[in-house]
Amino acid sequence: MRNVSDIIEQYLKNILQQSPNGVVDLQRSELADRFQCVPSQINYVISTRFTLEKGYLVESKRGGGGYIRIQQVELPSKEAIHVHIFSTVGEQIDQATAEGIIYQLAEGCFISTREANLLKAAMSRDVLKLKLPQRDEVRASLLRAMLIALLSK
Template structure:
């Protein structure tokens, strides 16, 4: 059901830059509980995946999902570095890498290497320390990409 709801919302977003929904109406449309709509939005429409979510509670409340449009590669890398912050878990780190690959900021090979470096098997098992180390590593990789010539990377991706 989660995949179906996600596909529906992405189809709407493909036709327009943003979608404004009422949780109860979507739940009724898909014959599910409103909390399932929350789950889809909270896990499938994150900033790491290129979406901004705004909500207003109450009787006239809504949830607005906006597909983020990045102006250029440098903006994307800077945004991702800000999003990563001082700590990031493996799932969110993977989302960041996948988004960069989808937007052709990094090559398939770069994505594979970055994903290996994000894998939980490489870390100590202490979540707070692991998330900080993962964050430092990923931010350093992205900062390094900022100083590489974009045209050279695009030629390497071919």
């Protein structure tokens, strides 16, 4: 059985897909009422599953009548993805950011689910048993090399 966070994430992705311009404005309290949860649960889902690394821009306005705006960011071409990889990965990258990039590429159908799973396995701190910052440097080099190889097909 899926948990509430998974259900909220799927709901938000569905309404984003139905939006003609890929943008939705939401009220935190309305979503909390809809899913019978506390507003902090909505915040958690949005802050962990709708990040820039995963292909989303989130704008939040608090207070009376406040809203959350979620916008899906599209990666237009392989050349743009190469630029995105080099600008995002840099000389070091942590595991969460690496997984976010992998997620975004899989969601955009630039890599398969199988390729994404293999990449995530290789990015794991359980596999890269090095001390920081060396671990993040090795992760960045590996991710960059593997993505360029995959996206050059």
